[in-house]
Amino acid sequence: MESATPLNAGLMESEEDLKSRRGSLVTDDRTIYDELIAPLEAKMMHSIWQVVRNADMAEDCLQDALAVVWKKRFQIRLHPNPKALILKICLNAAYDSLRRLGRMRRQTDLSPLDNAPAPPDHDADRDLEEREIAEQVQQAIRRLPRKRALAVMMWLIHEESFEAIALALDCSEITARIHISRGRAQLRKWLSHLCRSSRQEVRNE
Amino acid sequence: MNRSNIPEPDLDKLLKQALKDNLPPEAEARMNRQFLNLKRTLDRPEGAAEADEWPWTHGLFRKEILAVASAVMLILGAVMHLSGSQSALAHSIEQLKVIITVSMSLNHAAFMDCTVLNPEAGGEGTSYHVIWRADGDARVDMVSAGGAQTIWISDETISFSGSAGGLIRSMPLKTISPGPVWQPAMEFRAPALLAKNMEERYGLMQTGERTGSGEFLITGREDRQAVEITIDATTYLPKVLKKYALNSDRANGDRVCLMEVRFHWNQPISRELFVPGP
Numbered sequence: 475m476e477s478a479t480p481l482n483a484g485l486m487e488s489e490e491d492l493k494s495r496r497g498s499l500v501t502d503d504r505t506i507y508d509e510l511i512a513p514l515e516a517k518m519m520h521s522i523w524q525v526v527r528n529a530d531m532a533e534d535c536l537q538d539a540l541a542v543v544w545k546k547r548f549q550i551r552l553h554p555n556p557k558a559l560i561l562k563i564c565l566n567a568a569y570d571s572l573r574r575l576g577r578m579r580r581q582t583d584l585s586p587l588d589n590a591p592a593p594p595d596h597d598a599d600r601d602l603e604e605r606e607i608a609e610q611v612q613q614a615i616r617r618l619p620r621k622r623a624l625a626v627m628m629w630l631i632h633e634e635s636f637e638a639i640a641l642a643l644d645c646s647e648i649t650a651r652i653h654i655s656r657g658r659a660q661l662r663k664w665l666s667h668l669c670r671s672s673r674q675e676v677r678n679e
Numbered sequence: 680m681n682r683s684n685i686p687e688p689d690l691d692k693l694l695k696q697a698l699k700d701n702l703p704p705e706a707e708a709r710m711n712r713q714f715l716n717l718k719r720t721l722d723r724p725e726g727a728a729e730a731d732e733w734p735w736t737h738g739l740f741r742k743e744i745l746a747v748a749s750a751v752m753l754i755l756g757a758v759m760h761l762s763g764s765q766s767a768l769a770h771s772i773e774q775l776k777v778i779i780t781v782s783m784s785l786n787h788a789a790f791m792d793c794t795v796l797n798p799e800a801g802g803e804g805t806s807y808h809v810i811w812r813a814d815g816d817a818r819v820d821m822v823s824a825g826g827a828q829t830i831w832i833s834d835e836t837i838s839f840s841g842s843a844g845g846l847i848r849s850m851p852l853k854t855i856s857p858g859p860v861w862q863p864a865m866e867f868r869a870p871a872l873l874a875k876n877m878e879e880r881y882g883l884m885q886t887g888e889r890t891g892s893g894e895f896l897i898t899g900r901e902d903r904q905a906v907e908i909t910i911d912a913t914t915y916l917p918k919v920l921k922k923y924a925l926n927s928d929r930a931n932g933d934r935v936c937l938m939e940v941r942f943h944w945n946q947p948i949s950r951e952l953f954v955p956g957p
Contacts, residue, residue: 504721506947511714519710524698529706536710540717548789548813548947604696611697630694662690669689 525568539567555641562642572616625653784915785870792943797863807864816953831955838955
């Protein structure tokens with residue numbers, strides 16, 4: 475043992491030196507924003523929109539997602555794939571929003587199309603059909619368990635690799651593949667009637 | 680359903696069609712507004728503090744928790760109205776609410792930087808600078824008339840300079856603990872410890888006294904000392920903690936401050952500073 479009271483011996487460093495060293499090493503919040511969020515702004519907006527497809531909901535979702543990203547900004551910076559993690563947070567907010575919408579509709583028994591603006595006459599049928607399909611796909615997504623839904627959406631919307639999906643979901647690559655495979659199998663089952671009609675359309679054309 | 684019944688391309692086509700990327704300009708403008716709001720908050724001089732508040736006011740927990748909190752408050756209000764002991768109950772609830780919120784905020788902190796001024800330690804004014812990060816590492820710098828010393832504490836290990844100065848030694852925390860001269864800083868070496876002390880040791884008695892805009896004061900006692908903690912009303916994190924000798928309370932005019940601790944929260948700190956070394 476070098477000394478009986480080792481903690482009383484120490485490094486001689488002035489308070490001024492310590493202060494200046496720390497000052498230069500602190501990262502300000504604007505830099506974090508510019509590094510983490512700014513390059514992904516467009517992608518965040520588009521990925522949320524692709525899922526919720528409603529301006530009010532999209533704005534709310536982005537607000538929620540930004541709040542989570544900002545709260546977890548220090549952890550995100552240390553994550554091996556910050557981009558995938560941020561996009562997962564966005565899709566997570568969108569998924570929550572779909573589920574909330576589902577609950578609300580069950581309670582109020584409103585048709586999803588009641589409040590939608592009427593489409594122009596010449597495209598009325600087509601728009602209506604597209605909206606119905608989108609609505610059924612949204613319903614199917616919100617029925618999926620969260621991680622399965624997120625994995626499928628990351629794979630489909632962002633075309634992320636299995637590795638990136640695994641990192642964002644904090645699971646192994648094999649688990650990510652299983653989430654996607656099972657998620658797609660469920661979607662296939664629930665949306666089979668739409669797939670058939672889409673095949674029929676192609677045949678008729 | 681058999682995979683071969685519905686070929687994958689059909690499903691992918693259907694999903695891509697339903698989730699197609701056709702963001703309308705109106706929705707894009709509204710979402711851009713959210714980015715601008717956050718950036719504007721960050722660009723203001725007081726941005727750092729406000730940005731930490733941002734999740735609470737602009738998003739996270741905004742709807743659900745506020746709704747639950749409102750419902751709880753309404754019920755409590757009704758209970759208080761019907762019962763006779765309104766002020767005592769309201770006071771207890773208020774205390775509890777504040778302490779729980781502060782405790783939660785402390786337990787969610789990512790970085791802490793605090794300065795402990797302790798005029799009594801060592802007799803000649805000793806100051807400590809404590810930095811901490813959420814993975815459990817802490818560093819304490821002590822400056823006194825006798826010089827400056829540093830210790831680094833991680834989950835299981837404590838590191839310090841040997842008597843020769845430059846050589847850093849690490850030992851398991853089980854086998855050695857910092858000497859008495861370090862004790863004033865030890866209760867602030869981690870936010871969770873401070874939260875525990877606030878709940879268990881400080882015996883907080885009074886809450887809600889406003890000390891200025893954006894802050895409020897909570898007070899308590901610890902042994903023969905009065906404890907006053909100024910809390911940031913937006914983040915619910917402590918800004919200043921002061922301990923006074925109880926026998927020198929307000930009646931005598933100036934109070935004798937035994938300890939003053941000033942906190943800064945969630946400003947990133949370089950991991951370099953947590954690595955033991957000169």
